[in-house]
Structures are given as structure tokens and as C-alpha cells.
Amino acid sequence: MPMEKTFDAAEAEARLYAAWDQAGAFAAGANAKPGAEPFCIMIPPPNVTGSLHMGHAFNNTLQDILTRWHRMRGHDVLWQPGQDHAGIATQMVVERELARSQQPSRREMGREAFLEKVWEWKAQSGGRIVEQLKRLGASCDWSRNAFTMSGAPGAPATDKGNFHDAVIKVFVELYNKGLIYRGKRLVNWDPHFETAISDLEVEQVELNGNLWRLRYPLADGATYEHPVAFDEDGRATEWETRDYLVVATTRPETMLGDTGVAVHPDDIRYEHLIGKHVVLPITGRRVPIVGDAYADPDKGTGCVKITPAHDFNDWGVGQRTGLRVINIMDTRAAIALQGNADFAEGCPEDQIAAAIEMFDGRDRYEAREALVTLAGDEGWLDGIDAERHMVPHGDRSKVAIEPFLTDQWFVDTAKIVEPALDAVRRGMAAQEAGQFDETAGYTRILPERDAKTYYHWLENIEPWCISRQLWWGHQIPVWYGPGVEKDGTADYSAENQKVFCGASFEEVAAQARKFYGVGTVHEKADFSAALEDQLESFSNSESSVSLWREPDVLDTWFSSGLWPIGTLGWPEETPELQKYFPTSVLVTGFDIIFFWVARMMMMQLAVVDQIPFHTVYVHALVRDEKGKKMSKSLGNVLDPLELIDEYGADAVRFTLTAMAAMGRDLKLSTQRVAGYRNFTTKLWNACRFAEMNGVWEGHATRTAPPEPKATVNRWILGETARVREAVDEALNGFRFDAAANALYAFTRGKVCDWYVEFAKPLFDDPETAGETRETMAWVLDQCMILLHPIMPFITEELWATTGTRAKPLVHAEWPTYGSEMIDAAADREMNWVVGLIEEIRSARAQVHVPVGLKLDMVQLSLDEAGRGALGRNEALLKRLARIEGISEAAEAPKGALTIAVEGGAFAIPLAGIIDIAEERARLAKTLEKLQKDLGGLRGRLGNPKFVESAPEDVVDETRAKLEQGEDEAEKLSAALKRLAELG
């Protein structure tokens, strides 16, 4: 059945993918040669809640290209897929689902029942992104699909994998090494999800706000002189005596938790007040005035209110100057004063009662409004200035985060950062020196700019808060028990509780038995249950202790940080771990260098003392065609699946690849995708042309290239060799755009534009028809092979329809031929022929000779090489330049086009057909351009310093160019002169 006119991507893609999948074509090690070197890519795990967006499409296209390329080269390839459990996002999705279907809420059903719901949801909807990646053509080993929560309590027994054990083991090891600690710290608190988040999960958003100025009365009758008038140099000339300080704040409601006022220690206006006190309005709390450089004398009044429990900077001031810490909010960022002993301490009872009456339980924003109103009414509101300022927001919840004082778990990153920095420093140094060695145990980051980003962050690293107050996640493997006082009595106070860390309760119970010297250890749900249980066993005079487990779970990124070893089966010494670790290349977006890349480096080095990968290729962002970030709110999102529906996966992939210049954002337009869809059609039709000319009859994949005699055929073999080298070089250097563009230029510019055209007359000649069919079959096979990593579907379909194949294209052998296949003579000859044809076409078009008109041509002069070339290629020259016959003459006939080429000149008689003036204008323009070039060349050669200092080959080349150009110019001048004589 003859080929269709176009490739039906919508029909073929699913069929082809299913065939690959069923054949196990993507399985680890598929198509590997014996003893092949391993090549492993870890997919950046998409969220289990995720669906494919343009960034994924780009990211995974690049990974797939590398994967397919290595697989075809016979390497032992694993592209490891998987998803991460996305703690907050998944919990949010499932909670929303519960609300929609009017089921009990998370809190109503409790932790265990809720987690069951999450697992149910995951089983039902968690595989969506996998199906979407398949549509893109991603050749992952899906049989190994991993999940960062696999093996966790509650996971379905049918699910494979045990990532959970790896995560727990790492936590315990790092804890035992003293690299993880618990501490009461100010953290970024998300009041919507009621959990701590890491500083990376905080976005700064610029908002319109106010700076409220509040008056705090000085205590004990103190006063100071406040300047009110200034001379032209800014010196104060008049003062007024004030008995209050003015502080400015963007968050007036936090004054309920103020414990001090800071001024700069050198600020002459205030230095005598340091050590004195103010009395806070509302609460009547007496708080000290402290000196701290954090107070900027030039900002506002130079006085800053200090709320250590609700601001990171204030926390620092409080620590340095010994201020109290008063938390005045609950986990939802509502004011919490009732029963708040810290708050009440030191304040008059009636004022506390009034404050509770007015603010307790109110949301922070409501409280702010009420407080400002009150300040206005009572006369201590000094003024309001509108201001734009940055407000930290949770990247998931989009609500303003609240600095919040809680107990959290931290990784002491400062202690594990050095090896991660060192590995990249060494990797980059080797890369710079051109001596990069994939097996040397260091890591390079490409492009170099991103290595700088990596250094910058790691060199200034902060402790990593890894605990989250969520349910969906790896529960921290820590149990608490009472502390023991010197006299042996139990101490249940929070600060003295004993921490036990172990991979299971059994392990922990053993520790506890030893520590307390008891026979039995009970596990209880929480502190109060444990206490109750303890009292009961005490009354039964039982020798036991009751422990309760840390309820918090680990940051999802903590588990993702173990992705390379975790997916390969660590801590088991699996064959895959042996073979594929350290992995080869990580392909990822610049936005998760901190979140993920840096943490994987630190954690792998800390846990198994090896780098996780030797190369990190960082790609840029896919933007819309105007350069805007794609976002739902802007409505400029391009859905990769819709694009695939419309243009086919190959076109989408090729577009992204061709635009993947290192370190540069992509501005994607559908027009561009359409252009590359047309390119796939072009390839399809070249194969169809071949089919119509019997090229595929009896064709089978050949192991060695053909050895044709005709110049045209020898030439295209050389061009093929060139592009193969170019593609390998480009991919070796992660220049995906260069690979795509080289293939585009070759397939379209060489094969379709010229070779197919040249082949037409060759097919008519029985002498050359056979070898041309052979050569064309081989060349088109090479196009399919070399294009396959970028456009797998159409190439696989062509492969199947055009010949007898031992293996599908996905496992075809990647070629290694190179410059030995370039026939320099054929190359020169074909370039000359192409040049001549282009000259003739151009001249014809410029003087408006109808395209259909066949003309005679006169050969005026021609050197030997030219005669040979012309003789061998006359048929195709005549056809492509639409020349009827060629004759020789010493002089050009009157009224002719003049064509000057290397080594000779031709004339095309056109008496009566063309406008002489037009031809004169054309020649004059050509000559003018040529003379300009020649002027430059002469200038350079006339400069003795150039001849002296420039490399010899550059000088020689310049001379040759000049000579050839002068020759051409001479011929053009002669032709012009003739035309002038003609009038």
C-alpha cells in the first residue's frame, strides 16, 4: 500500500508507544551491548498531583533525547521515572475533594482515616502525569516507576518499592551523627496550612501597605528633645520636648507582643534613653529601650518597636539585648491572649482583661484595624504613611506567612555543605580545563552561570527546617518520653523531655528500656495519653514507661533529596544501585537548584559519601511568545497536550529542542511548532518520493554504507558524515539546539532541497539509477536514525514502512562514521554545481525570465576542473537551472545574461527577451558588492602588520579570496562594458 501524503500523528503515536512499551524497549539495559557502560538519568519527580505543563514537556524532551541517544549507542541505559508525594499539595487536593463530596473533614475523620483517603486518591488519580509523559514519548523504564512515599504505613500492599525505609534510615543516621536537631526557633509559618515551611517556600510579594506611626509614652517622667526645624545643611535648629517615642510599623497588631523599643546606640537623639523604659499603650506593659544597630537612625524616627516572637529581625535584636519573647497568636494567625501567661506577665490586670475583650480570637487583619482605630481614638496614633513593601507569602497557600515560634526539626546544613561545594568546585575546574572526567567523583553544572548560583546559595546556607505540621508525609521517627531528674523522678516538662530516635518503635523501645531501666515500654498517641498511661501504671506499680511519637512529618524535599539512591533500592545493595549509581546526568530547571539539586548533593554525600551525578544540565524557562511567564492568572498557558493533539508530539519536541539554547529562556509560539510540523511532513514526503522511485524495494537495514561512483551520491555520503559528527558533538556538549539545527539544515537544506532534486535525473539513467536508489535508501535511513532521539514517532513509523528491519528504530545502531566518508573532490564539485545553479536561477529571476522558459547557455571560458564538473553534472544542471542546451563560444552574444563562477563564465542569450537596462543594473549591483568586499581584502593584505602577524592560513585564504574575486569582477566588468556598447 503506497504511503499516505502526510503522517497521521494522532493515529500513530499511541500505537507506536504501546508497541515500544510492550516490547520492553525502555527497560533498564535494553539494547545494551555486552559490557556496555551505564548511563542513568533520574527524572525530576513531578508532584503526584501534577499534570504535564510546558516546563515538564521541555524538561522531559531533553532527558528523552539523551536517553534514546545513549540507548541507540548501545549503552546500558536507565531512565528512572517516579513521582514525589508533594505533602502540602496532596493534602490540599484531598481535603478539597472531601469537602466537595461532603465527607467528614480531615480533622473529623482523624489521621489514620485521612491517610487512607489520600492513598485511595493516589491510586485513582496519581497516575495521570505518567500517561501524559507517555504521550510526549518519554522512554522511561515504567516498570521501575518510583514514589517517594512507597512502603510507608498505609501504602497498598500491591505497590512496589520501599522509599520510606530509606528516608527513615537517613533521618536516623543523620540524627545519630548530630546533623539533625530539634529546636525552638522562629520559623516561616503558613497560617492557612498551619505548618512550618522552609525559607525557600516563601515568596516575597510587593504590596501596597501603610506605615503606622505609634506613640509610646516614656516611663518615669523621662523626656527627650525632638528636632522640629532644620537649617539648609539639615542641622536641627529648633527642638521640642517630648515625653513619648514614635515608632513606625507595618504591622501594628504585633505591638501586643512588643517587649522593647530599639534605637541605634550612636543616635545622639536617643542614646541617653537606652536603659530607660516606655509603657505600651493598651497592655500597660513596661518595656526597655535598648541600643542595637538594627535600628536605622535615618529611617522614620529611628525608633523601632521590637516583637521578638513575630519578626525575624526583632528576634535577633531580642536575642542580642535580652528581651522577653511573647507569642500573641495561634496557629491560624489569630490573636491569642486568653490564658496567655507570657502575655499577661507584668501587665495590670484590668488592662489585660480589656485587651482580651477587644482582641482575643480576632484574625490578625481584623485586630490590626481595631488597634489602629483605638490608637486614633486614644490619641497615640501619630500618623499613617502609605508605603509599598515586601510581604512574605507561602508559595502554595498564597497567604502572608507569619514568623512563628515553635519547636521544629532542622538539618544542620552548615555541617554537610562543604563536600557538596567541593565536588562542584572540582567539577567546574576540570570542565574549565577541558579535562572533565565523568568517573572522577566530582560534578559539573552547566551552564556555568548556574554553578555560580549554586555556590552563592550554599556558601550562605541557613539551617533547613524539615518538619511539617502535616499528616501526609514521612512521620518523623522520633518518640518522646519524660526526662529524669537527679533524684530519679520523671520530668514531663516540654524542655526536659527525652528524645529517642530509631527506625521503628521496637528500636526505640529498646533504647528506652535501657535508659529508664524499666521492663515495659508503651506507645501512646500523644503526650496526654502517655501521661495518663504513666500514672495508671504507676498506681499499678508496674515497671514501665510510656512514649509518644512526634506527630510531624518530614518536608517532601527531604525525601526527594534521596531520590538517586532511594529509587535504586538503597539501603539494599541492589544490582541497580551497583550499576547505575552515581548516576550520569541530571536535567532540571534552574528554579529548583536550591530546593533539590543542592540538597541531593549534600544528602548523597552525607549518606553514602558519593556524588549523585556527574553532570547537572540546567535548562531555562518556557515562556509565552511575548516572553511572559506562563501562568493561569494571565491566561497565556500553552498546554503541551493540546499542542501534541494539534501538531504531533514530534513537532512539539523538535520545537523545544531547537530552542534549547543553554541558559536562555524559550519564547514559544505555536507558529514555530507549526513550522517544525511542516518539517516532519517534509521528511515524510522525501521518503514517499523515494518510495515512488523504487528506493525501498527490497530494502533492508545495511550495516555498512554503500560505495557509489556518481559524484552526487559520494557527496551526500560526506554530508551525512558531517551531520553525524555535528549531532554527536552537540549532544556531548548538551547543545540540544545545535543538534536540532544541524539535523534540520541537513535534512531540509541538503537532502530535500538538493539531493532529492539531483537524484531525479540520476534515476532516469540506467547507469546511475541502481546506486542512487541504494544511496538514497541509506541516506534516508540515516535521517531517521539521527532524528529519532528528537522525533521518535514519525521516524519509527518511517523505519517500519520502508524496509526490512532486524530491530525497531528505537534500538537501531547509532552510526560512528565520520570524515573518512567525505570525498573532497565530490564536495568541491557539488558545491561548484550548486553555486552555478543558484547563480543562474538568481540571474533569471532578477531579470524576470519566466520560470517555465527553458534557455540555452553559452560557455565562454572554463578551467579544467569546471569542464569536468560540468561534463559530469550536465543533466542535473540543465534540469535544475532550466537550461535547454550548452554551447561554447569565445564571445558572449549581444544581449545576454552573464554568469561568473569560480574558474569560468557563462552567458545566457536573451536578445529581445530581457530589458538591457535591468541586466546592467543587476550586474552593476553584483559588481559593486564584490568591489566592496575586494576593497576590504586589499586593505588587509596591504597592511604589512597583517601579513606579518596573522596566521599563515588566514593570509593565504585572504589572498585566494582576493584572486578569485578579482577574476569574477573582471568578467562582470567586461559584461557590463559590452552591455554599455549595446546602449
Next chain:
RNA sequence: GGGCGCGUAGCUCAGCGGUAGAGCACUACGUUGACAUCGUAGUGGCCACAGGUUCGAUCCCUGUCGCGCCCA
């Protein structure tokens, strides 16, 4: 404010010491036996600006001006 980049054809971008390239768009012509999802030809550039290094700078260095991103 600190850090990292980027200003090249109308647009999107390659190139990065030897005098500028691609795709798209545009113009003209064209149904030549693969392809109109096409072909042929063409228009279009003080390579942001100013200095410096060099025989030679779009490319290297310094500064200026514009733009972007990340971190405060």
C-alpha cells in the same frame, strides 16, 4: 541594596577574534513527475553606546544606558 545574565535582520534567536547566519514574518514569481504542511528568487543589520587591548573586535577588557531574573 547584593548577585547573575541579556541588548545581533520586523520577530525569536545562533555565532563569540579574520569583516554577519538560521527559522518565522515580508515581497515577487511559480500547480517542473515527494511535498502548497510546497518550491524558486529577493528585501532586510553603524552586531545598544563610548573608550581600551589587537595587524584586525559583534566576539576580549572598562565604563554608560536600557531590559530581565534571583537573593535581601
